Amino acid sequence: MKLLLDECIDRRLAREFSGQNIKTVSQMGWSGTKNGELLALAEKEFDVFITVDRNLSF
DSSP, rough: EEEEETTTTGGGGGGTTTSSSSTTTTTTTTTOOOHHHHHHHHHHHHHEOOOOTTTOOO
16 A cells, blocks of 8 residues: 655654555655645555645545
8 A cells, every 4th residue: 555644744654654655745756736736646646645734625
């Protein structure tokens, strides 16, 4: 399973998902990407997008 952590999530959370393919938005080079575009990118490459951003429309 491929997981993506948003910029607003502490990267240390990745340790809790050992055995999973997990990346952060910054590791993907997507820092500063607007929410709509970020969601589209995440949908293409990841199974799960973890965020606490309440302004993200889906």
